[in-house]
Amino acid sequence: MRSSTVLPFILASLALPAIAQEAFTPETLTTESRIAEGPNVLVMDQSWNGPSKIDVLSADGELKMKGNIGPGTTAQMVLSRDGKTLYTASVYMERFVYGPLKAIVHEWDVASLSRKREFEIPVKLAHVESQPGLFALTEDETYLLAQNATPATSVSVIDLGAGKAIAEIPTPGCWTAIPAGPMSFTTICGDGTLARHDWAADGSFTAPKKSEKIFDADADALFANPVRAEGRLVYLSFKGNLYIVDDSGEAPVLTETLNLTDGVLGKWGPGGSEALAYNPATGKLFILMHAGAKEGSHKDPAREIWTYDLAAKKLVGRSEAHHENTLAVSKGEKPVLFAASEEGNLTRYDYAEEAGEVFLTKAGEFEGLSSFPALITTDF
């Protein structure tokens, strides 16, 4: 640069501070008090070392990040019916990866993403991938049910009013606790039965009422987490069968089995951590499916999402998926689906129905959202 060109720059830079000082208005540091209005999707990004996080995003096509909630290690979550309160259960090791441990239930205010309450629960809480059947809220929202594993299995009944566990119900050989009434739950067992457990407000409980053998865990195992449809439990099997169970009586009863893949070429089978979702307003089941299913492929990522009309007992749609292994659907009359892949992408799908056929269309994506997107839920 020639000196004749440099001189004006030097002069200009000397003059700048005076000009800037006159125009400068200091910025003010604030903290957002609430997330933006509108429906939300909550994605559990579970950690096995250190804190987990639950990302809260707008449920529209933008999938805009609204903020997060921070429970501890191997967190579980469940949302209240009105979507205003999120409950989590997680563990805290005193030295992050070793040392004395505490298991904590947190109550979070979704609107402000802030802590409302926390209390300790028994340290037997299972350190396990997030699943809806491992931490559930009873219908009247009086109790939380938390799965324990040492590896012996049991369920902690947590009285939300008292802010403490009131019972530890042994469930040997069984897994999950699906609320089945104000003070009862259904669990699935490795001997092919389902069992109903009841407790009382004082923490006492009765012996389980077991079903007849319903499934064969060797020949056609069931995914442990069912959906509840029209009051009945719908379980999905590794080979693509649906097991409909009535758990409203003394003991669970198998009422019907249905097959998803009859007449479909390609050895399709369900796969994923949460491969099944149900929208009550339309009566439709949604299932993550992959081709070439075989023993051991039950967690493979999806190539398609299938839509099954439960009332008509009919497959009514096959739509392209994007390698997801966790699925959720909204509750309202116009379903919106959300699915997450192992690589941490969240995909949103719009639902359309034409001449009895359902079409799910990708309408939004958040790439690289999570490290381990284990569970998704919506507040609408």
Place this chain on the structure above:
Amino acid sequence: MSRFTDKIFTFIDRAAEGRIRDAARAHGRRSFLAKAGIAMLGAAAATPILPFDRRANAATPLPEDDCGYWKHCALDGNLCSTSGGSLTSCPPGSSASAVSWVGTCTNPDDNKDYLVSYNDCCGKPQVNSATFCYTSKGERPGYRMGLYNDINWCMANQDKGYHCTVSVVVGMAE
């Protein structure tokens, strides 16, 4: 979806998917999934042309650090052999889990089934560069706890932080 598309998928699944997944796992599941679309297209194009020599394939055993290695048939976790340990040893300073899950895996050398104990190694953080495997042959949900691989098997240890997983052959399956 058309029958033609179904046939294409079936063909790819039978002939190519196993090889794609095995190869991809060596690079970690996430990189596999990011590239899966391209890989599947490549497989669809290449498989009908190239012969599939089973003898040649069998003669090239997979290395122990590959998720397709036979002892890892039901392993969900980080390989200890890429975390400072080995196939059968926990890395220094960690502790072996007191309890474990079990897989039944076929040794391609003698075509016999062996029981493999998958012990977690505990009390340390995970190694970021470790090979992560996600295989589930014979795996079952928590109602068959001894076959379940989505849970932290450090749960019964004093130090419960999950570090990595080893594959130890403990017997022959019946």
